[in-house]
Structure formats: C-alpha cells, structure tokens
Amino acid sequence: MPMAELEQVFRRYDANGDGxxxxxxxxSVLRALGAPLGPGEVRRMMDEMDSDRDGFVDLSEFAAFHCGPTPAHGGKGGDAKDQEAASEAELREAFRMYDADSNGKISARELHRVLRQLGDKCSVADCSRMIRSVDADGDGCVNFDEFKKMMGGGGGRR
Known part of the structure; x- marks a missing residue:
C-alpha cells in the first residue's frame, strides 16, 4: 500500500489527531467495522504493532505492521511465503468485514455502510464509482481478487 494511503488510513484510526x-x-474503529473483538484482542493487536512499547502506535509502527515485518522496522524479516500467507489472511479478514451478506462480493451499499461507520461522508453513488475503478470483471461488485489487487496484494485480472 502506498504511504499516502497508509497515512490516510492511519488518520482514520487516530481519532483525536495526536499522531x-x-x-x-x-x-472504536474495529467496533465500527463490526469486527468481533474477543477478550484481549485489542491488546494483542496493540502489542503486535507497538514496537517501542509506549502504549501507542505511531505512523511508522503502523506502516511497518501493514507493510510486513522488516529488519528496518524491528522485525526479523521472516520467510516470504509466511509473510504472504499472513497478508492474504489479513486481507480475507478485512474483505469479510466489508462483505456483510457473505456472498463473496462487496457491493456499493456494503462499501457505503463501512465507510459511513468510519465517518466518511460519501454517497452510495461515490461508492459505486470507487467500485467501478477496480471492478475487473464488470459485475458491479468487488470480489476478493479485485479487493486484493486494490489493496496492493496482487492477483486479480489485468
């Protein structure tokens, strides 16, 4: 994911704007997305991202987490296949949060619902335009391969 997009996502999470x-x-964001939060889940996620252990996730930690562990970001690098599998699993989980009816496709209405929950003021028509920009098969929805391509994970049709 390009850094500009990461910064935009980061700002959505950083509700009070303190960086x-x-x-x-x-x-709060995970609840708005409808993510099931088990006991300790948020703490586990924070522990995973908060490399300097100050109790907060700054932009560099957020970027390192979303771009995969690298030696430059305090990670071990890891096996590329393991990282790819973990990334795919994270993408599938994110996809499921958008795909409210679990039909394997994200419709404009589903996208609109999630974006509204995150405080975005877009319309369903705006969401339809967003979907058209990545809808490789022309069905009016985003399937997982299209979602993966959109999120920078490759795959999809060219």
Whole structure:
C-alpha cells in the first residue's frame, strides 16, 4: 500500500489527531467495522504493532505492521511465503468485514455502510464509482481478487 494511503488510513484510526493510535481508538474503529473483538484482542493487536512499547502506535509502527515485518522496522524479516500467507489472511479478514451478506462480493451499499461507520461522508453513488475503478470483471461488485489487487496484494485480472 502506498504511504499516502497508509497515512490516510492511519488518520482514520487516530481519532483525536495526536499522531498516535491508542487502544481505545483502535477498538472504536474495529467496533465500527463490526469486527468481533474477543477478550484481549485489542491488546494483542496493540502489542503486535507497538514496537517501542509506549502504549501507542505511531505512523511508522503502523506502516511497518501493514507493510510486513522488516529488519528496518524491528522485525526479523521472516520467510516470504509466511509473510504472504499472513497478508492474504489479513486481507480475507478485512474483505469479510466489508462483505456483510457473505456472498463473496462487496457491493456499493456494503462499501457505503463501512465507510459511513468510519465517518466518511460519501454517497452510495461515490461508492459505486470507487467500485467501478477496480471492478475487473464488470459485475458491479468487488470480489476478493479485485479487493486484493486494490489493496496492493496482487492477483486479480489485468
């Protein structure tokens, strides 16, 4: 994901604009997305992202988490196949949050619902335009391959 997009996502999480994401801010966004939050889930996610252990996730930690662990970001690098599998699993989880009816496709209405929950003021028509920009098969929805391509994970049709 390009850094500009990461910064935009980061700002959505950083509700108070202080340049860092707290556990409360993370939980708020996840709840708005309808993510099931089990006991300790937010803490586990914070622990995974908060490499300097200050209790917050700053932009560099957020970027390192979303771009995969690298030696430059305090990670071990890991096996490329393991990282790819983990990334695919994260993308599938994100896709499921958008795909409210679990039909394997994200419609404009489903996209609109999630974006509204995140505070975006877009219309369903705006969401339809967004979908058209990545809808490789022309069905008016975003399937997982299109979602993966849109999120920078490759795949999809060219």
């Amino acid at each position: 860092k994401i707290s556990a409360e801010e993370l939980a």
